[in-house]
Amino acid sequence: MRNSNPNPMPSVRFPRWIIWLVLGVIGLVFVFAVLSSFWYFEVINNDEVGVKIRSGQIVGIAQPGIVYDFGLFVQLVKIKTSSVAITVDDAELITSDKQRIGLQVTADVFRPTTADIVTSNYARYKTIYIDDASLQNRMQAFTLQAMKVCVGDKKFDDAIIGTGRDVLRACIDDELSKLAEPIGLEVRNVAVPQVTISPEVQAALDAIVQSRLATEKAKQDAEKAKQESTASQAVEEGRIRVEQSKLQEEARQQVTLQQLQQQKLEAQLKVIEQQTVNAKAQLELTKAQQQIADEQAKVDLAREIALAKLYAENPAYVSLLIAQANASAIKASDKFIFVPAGTFPNLIFGNGLLPTVSLPQ
Incomplete structure (x- = not known):
């Protein structure tokens, strides 16, 4: 019997080792999937905490670091502890005086890190703890509730004007914290960045503002x-x-100048008086010094005066002293020529020399 298929498909044969390799990989994946229920070895980051579960029961809360465990049906669930930002808008809020306003509220929400809170709330709020979208949905509902409560308790002016916005923000913060606390969440950095009002209210407010401005301007x-007027009067009074x-x-x-001049004259008078005293003292000192000098001169000349008197009374003694003086002045080598008075001696020297010394006539 002949084959009716004119182009039969060729059969593909794989090497046996490839088949065994594929089967081995599949087996390893299966074994790993089965064994993963009996152990784990993971790293918990700084913005996480880990819920350690064994046989469906929470056995502990792990802080950031390396965590591992072995046992029957063990599991580690990581919970993000970093902030989750929420932004909630509500354009239809009614104040206590029946005015409509819109608010935008922003806040940061943090999941619990304390072991007791996580352990007690994990089973009931697991989805909120591990899923950001679920957390944002729940917090959006809480924020809308807090906004309605806080706005509904206040009048229009108290809700949006001046410090009223700070009071409103604090109210929303308190209400949010009350709602989030039972499920272990913490709310921080609540802000009310936007407040909107209807066009009709805006027009009425503008009219009120203009009226107030006109009144204030008149005042x-x-x-x-x-x-x-007061300033002009004050200027004139100041000028006077x-x-x-x-x-x-x-x-x-002028009084001060006269006093200074008087003090100057008194000082000059004192200087003159002191100079007079000093001059008198100097004169007395000079007289005393002159007397001392005179007495000292008398002492110094007493010997000469006594000798002069002695010489005057004893001329022979004076002649003796003159002779002694002359005698003491003559040396052994001296030569003397005695001639009569009024004569000129003739001196004869060898080699044609003539006298060269003139004698008194």
């Missing part, structure tokens, strides 16, 4: 006129006071 104009002060200061300066 300010009246106050300005009053202040200008300045003139009076100037005259008083000039008089005071």
